[in-house]
Amino acid sequence: WTLVSGQGNIQNPSSPTTAISNLGVGVNVFRWTVSNGPCAPVSQDEVSVSVFSNSVPSANAGPDQSLCTPVTSTTMAGSAITFPATGTWTLVSGTGTIASPNDPATSITGLGVGVNVFTWTVDNGPCGAPTSDQVTITVFDGSVPAADAGPDQEICVPTFPNTVTLAGSPVTFPGTGTWTLVSGTGTIVDPADPNTLVTGLTVGANVFSWTVNNGTCAAPTSDQVTILVYDQANPVANAGTDQDLCTPITSTNLQGSALTFPATGQWSLISGTATIADPTDPNTQITGLVVGTVVLEWTVDNGPCANGITSDQVAINIFNGNAQQADAGPDQEICSTTSSVVLAANGAVGLATASWSVVQGSGTFADATDESTTVTGLSVGENVFRWTIDNGACGLSFDEVSIFVFDASNPVANAGADQEL
Template structure:
């Protein structure tokens, strides 16, 4: 079933009204109209089907880009339509995909519309374009019934739209020392939009071509003595013997009328004798016109353009040249030196030029092409393990030119055996004889970094004097050509320090630690303390002024040994006596004593400390000690009166001060028994004589 909508019903009523209004129409047209009416429900869904007539007209302003292109399109509908729903879309199909949407112009009945739009096409790589006009009905593109297109040409000069102006060759190279004889250039251009590019609408209209000789578009020195022979045989001198400009020459402007289907022109013959140097050039210019920049705007009026040289429009141009070249000079050492066993490679550079290696100066035997040549490879097969001398020849090739050969020599030397400088040594002298191995190939030589004097540096056995104190580095190098081997030996030259001096003997009382005073060793020698007899320890046994602690309470013998910096010289030594004594204490003889008649006194002195000794002494008095060395002893036989004795303490080694204490003894005689006489009685006697006994 067909679907209906209100717009379709409205159209149906209008259609029936038209039937009765126009019954005089032809039967065929009426039948067509009735058939369309029958399909109205479907047309409501696709109003594009109501378009029954369409057409378009193109109006370009020319064929040479930029082209301003106008397109008029018209469309007729079977019945009047709502004109507000119809637009015309122009698709220009250019590189930017530009589109133009217009409303159009309607007739009074509303069943016919026409529109006009323009667009500018710039030069590009296409020779023809297709413009399209499409009815847009209520947003729907009527791409079938409402479609029109116009195809037209867009040409350009012969360097646009896939055209290319080209001379063949662009550069003609000639080697230094070679003549240029009757050389010609050819026009090898691709004409714009010609048949080989655009088959439908090719640009086969007139072309004009001209060669211009000795142009100066390209900078550079000119080839000397260049001549050009024209078609009549006349020879024109272009440059003098120094390459200076003499004149230039315009060839004829040759017209190629329709169909101009490709280039045909060649230049005049150009000649130059050998004499140019690399970089010299001779330039020609190809000039071209076509329908888009015609040489003559009215080519068929029988009159030339006002500007005979450049025509009515500027030509397009391109250049070509003859150039003198020489291969880039080769940079290569005259001599390569290698050792047997080496990877042998001969290297040369020549910029962008090709490098060729030959076996002979006549260049008959090509060995290799490239910058790095390995002669061990075929066809030469050099043996790297065999010494020998060889000669090669190298050239450079560039373009069409090959340089003269350069001789290259190769010397393969026998690699020397490993150098042996001998073993490192430490000596107590400033002279020595060095011994190295004798070379079987090449020669040897001694060198040193010290100030020592090598008496015979080229001899494997040589005396060396004035060795520096300390390490002396000597190198024995065996050289054969570029080949060398070396070995180092270090000679440590030692110096004898002065004889050891341990300092003066020391006698010490209650001193711990003791400060030693040995003489420091010179020549960076080393000293060390040791205990030979006694005991004790050192704060640092390597210091001459070490602190000596814990000495035995006795005589101690210390030794100071001095050795050289590197231990190569004799060791000297010296001893020092350290007598370490201790205070015996303070002598205490006891309290002074008073005696009556008794001539014997028990003494009790204090016992000496630290193994000291004590002794009792009587000072200017009689009396004897039972044992004067005992602290507790008896003293007897002393006289009446005062007696002075002392208790004296002495240290073990008698180094410390003697301590003494004095004891006084007072001995008195007994006076006897007192006798006062007989008792007496007196009467009235007031005085009497007493008669006591004498003491």
């Protein structure tokens, strides 16, 4: 026996069954040479004694990895082996080309988007059964866009079902998307589906967030969508009752119909002068009013409901608190030969109205609302006429004038016959 390679102490080189000691880990090659004198040429044969290390660890395929396209290759990190132990990489699922299947640190190319699983198997000969471990190479699609929760939506209940289909941006596996409820109500049928149904929506604003996690390609991104649910029962616009004011009051509060969110209301000035404190408040204050009439309009927008947009107007009448009280003018005296008189009252100011009426006697007014009207049909005697000014919120006032009509046929003075006593 002779040592060809490796190491080992041959106890009895001439014995076919000699013991060998001090073998080294690896392959130790020994040659057996037989010399049979002149009978034949010398013959030789070699034998390999493989010594496996008992300290070789079980297979470890290394940590899972995540990649982002356009990167589609990586280097493996399988556990080291000590010759003559062997290790072998195999593809379990997915795609990928193994450059050197027996190299713990081989490169892998051609990885496809998705989950690619490889097994590292270590065979340590007689030291134990082969061991295996798997590693997952997850490849994310770098072209997946940032999260987009889709356009806001509006529905009306109970006109329409209180169910909507969301429209989140698509994701490519192994990227994931998740819907969550931010505020309001709603049951998400499938939180991982970009186009999931949402049920159980209630009147108001219901906000949902779509979060896309695309692994190593980028930090997770999120976007929100608002589903506005309008109430069909929200009343149509009502601007409230007209109001009468008297200066010095120059402000008031409006009385528009109430709103059920997300319905909105808007006050607008149609005519006159006024400053609207909060145009969206049904009960807003208005200031800066002047004598006259201010017309405002309350418009309610109830979204997609049947009574979508409705409007109503209200008038604010501001009367002049400094206006003169009614003055019917001076009394007059005429003779019955005169068929009419012209009255001389003061006129109404601003929004105030005025009219003549007969209190005593008789008379026909050419225009009962004209302070300087002509009166005919007067009777002999005292004819009393009342001039009334209605100044709205400032109050009523009246004054009376007497027209004395003397009888033209009344005899001239006659003192009677002289008398003697």
